């Protein structure tokens with residue numbers, strides 16, 4: 092009886108998506124494509140490892156040291172991917188942790204100790220505390236504000252380093268001694284030797300990659316992916332997103348810090364620019380070039396971008412411009428990075444020859 | 446079971462929910478009906494923690510849960526679906542349900558490798574089978590038909606093993622034949638949880654509900670058994686009024 096008088100429900104737009112997205116969301120969405128197949132990644136990782144293993148025999152000392160540098164920035168790029176590819180958080184301030192670790196490390200070698208392990212403990216502790224505090228603040232801010240806060244924090248650190256005479260001011264710190272690292276009693280790592288240095292850093296990077304992969308291939312990682320996909324829905328499943336994001340943030344900070352921990356030993360100096368926007372954005376570009384959300388892509392991306400920069404650097408001073416162009420090209424034409432491209436190529440070949 | 450007292454919520458000058466009080470009895474289906482804009486979804490948002498009420502209280506099993514965060518309510522057994530489909534569109538159907546199952550696990554198991562976290566997987570498979578979604582298990586939810594997406598919404602809610610199940614227009618946007626199929630599905634849920642249902646499909650509401658609340662312009666206009674609601678001249682007038690305005 093009542094039925095005819097009930098007003099008909101007008102059809103509502105299904106699938107929330109396109110209509111509500113603002114520019115920032117659109118960029119973020121472009122930045123995280125679906126994940127690559129596990130076996131494809133495994134093969135790619137294996138190929139990259141083989142290439143990395145033989146590289147010092149092909150490259151010569153200059154390129155070997157450049158490759159080491161690319162690995163150090165690779166850790167920072169990996170940290171960007173942990174945040175962007177898993178938790179959906181775009182950090183424009185991962186240099187904060189690169190720089191923090193570099194300065195602590197440099198200062199301790201200069202004034203306190205020659206023990207790598209003591210330095211490691213100090214760096215891990217400082218980065219944990221700093222990232223806990225900054226993360227707790229930044230994560231409460233949504234969307235683009237997270238990027239702005241992380242960016243701002245790194246800039247502040249950069250300015251502090253710049254203006255504090257005690258830590259070298261704008262000149263930074265130079266003449267950092269290279270320590271002998273005692274791995275086991277009787278086994279030391281001699282970083283004066285390029286080959287040893289190279290393989291040590293490669294080993295560290297591989298361990299970080301495997302560790303990160305393992306940690307994220309878990310219930311914890313699954314919740315992060317859910318947050319990335321639709322953070323508004325997550326609380327209704329009983330998850331407090333805040334803690335997941337915070338843990339991811341702290342984890343990413345530690346990974347970014349590994350690069351800074353070793354950098355002074357490679358270059359023998361630290362300077363305020365290590366906190367700077369260029370390091371942060373470079374990490375984002377590297378991650379984008381390789382493929383966000385793959386963990387492996389950013390490592391490939393860091394090698395490619397570092398070598399490209401070095402090659403371009405012999406023609407022009409305008410690094411940032413090159414970085415900017417790469418960024419734009421990838422966002423517009425290859426938002427899923429080189430790994431995404433490889434995946435699409437192998438998919439289309441698979442279709443052609445079934 | 447769930448007791449709402451003098452709930453108020455205004456958006457600027459618009460009083461979307463005014464002095465709303467009602468009670469939903471355990472294991473019963475309580476439906477909220479009313480014309481568009483009556484404040485039904487807002488009432489849901491206030492109960493499920495999506496919005497903070499301006500005043501009033503919400504009690505769940507004698508416990509004051511007013512203004513608690515959605516994740517805290519979910520852990521207390523409140524599961525809700527959304528009027529506009531709200532899922533992890535970039536994840537598979539299986540993963541959507543598995544994530545809901547996983548939330549019942551101890552947090553200390555969250556670093557176990559995903560393929561060894563067996564219980565949520567078994568739970569998800571069982572739920573998918575129950576809701577006839579096995580074939581869709583590996584498809585991205587964003588690629589499913591609207592009807593299947595609505596189905597996944599309910600599957601996710603049931604995977605949470607709710608004490609209070611809140612469904613906001615589950616048959617929204619469906620064709621009549623899909624709706625008929627869905628009626629049976631919703632009927633099968635009765636008795637498994639206390640259900641709060643917002644629904645425009647009056648046949649469904651009347652056949653399913655133990656108790657019906659009629660809202661109009663933010664206020665509770667009437668409440669009672671389906672038969673009494675059907676017979677109420679007040680209710681009919683409210684709906685007719687809307688109809689005239691729409692013409």
Ligand SMILES: Nc1ncnc2c1ncn2[C@@H]1O[C@H](COP(=O)(O)OP(=O)(O)OP(=O)(O)O)[C@@H](O)[C@H]1O
Nearest residue numbers: 456459461479480481482483484485486487488528
């Ligand atoms: N977040 C908000 N901000 C401002 N106004 C809102 C908000 N949410 C709802 N409203 C307004 O509050 C009133 C009640 O909306 P509500 O969504 O609760 O209605 P409803 O009964 O669920 O209607 P429908 O049948 O269309 O879903 C409407 O006028 C709506 O425009």
Ligand SMILES: [Mg+2]
Nearest residue numbers: 485486487528
């Ligand atoms: Mg509504």
